[in-house]
Amino acid sequence: MVKVEIVKDCRxxxxxxxxxxxxxxxxxxxxxxxxxxxxIVQAALVGLLNYLExxxxxxxxxxxxxxxxxxxLNAEDAFKAQIILGTMEMGLREIEYMxxxxxxxxxxxx
Numbered sequence: 001m002v003k004v005e006i007v008k009d010c011r012x013x014x015x016x017x018x019x020x021x022x023x024x025x026x027x028x029x030x031x032x033x034x035x036x037x038x039x040i041v042q043a044a045l046v047g048l049l050n051y052l053e054x055x056x057x058x059x060x061x062x063x064x065x066x067x068x069x070x071x072x073l074n075a076e077d078a079f080k081a082q083i084i085l086g087t088m089e090m091g092l093r094e095i096e097y098m099x100x101x102x103x104x105x106x107x108x109x110x
Contacts, residue, residue, distance in 0.1 A: 001021060001023065001024065001101075001102055001103065001104055002019060002020070002021045002022060002023045002033075002034065002037055002102065002103050002104070003019070003020050003021050003103075003104045003106070004017065004018070004019045004037070004041070004092055004103065004104070004105045004106070005017065005018045005106045005107075005108055006085075006089055006092075006105070006106070006107050006108070007108050007109075007110065008107060008108070008109050008110070009109075009110050010109070010110065012109075013078070013082055014069075014081070014082065014085035014086070014089065015068065015069055015110070016066070016067060016068035016069065017041070017044075017066070017067055017085070017088070018065070018066040018067075019037070019041050019064065019065045019066075020063065020064050021063055022034055022063055023037065023099070023102035023103060024102060025099065025102045033095065033099045033102045033103065036095050037092065037095055037103060040088055040091040040092055040095070041065055041088060041092075042065070043088075044067075044084050044085060044087070044088035045058060045060075045065065045067055047084040048067065048069075048081060048084055048085075051080050051084070052070075052073070052077045052080060052081060053074065053076075053077055054069075054070040054072075054073055054074070054077055055070065056068060056069050056070060056081075057070065069081055089107075092105050093105060
């Protein structure tokens, strides 16, 4: 099972996310659930890296990705980040709805 944790602040804005594991839906290279989750999360990271002036901190390995927004984002970067990360969250919720035995999405609030 792949586990995704999204951390939100007191204003319900995403501050970070973390993905770990593999779905186990199908063999490596044929796993559409893992591919979908990976595509959504990696697209969000690429969006943050390309559209924000203040780059997020991230770590990426096979079966693991963590990303945290920089502290003190300016208003424009904060707005862009929430659009990108909100879209990521909606996409992951849809996959979790359809494949709940293979993905666990947790929202943690600070």
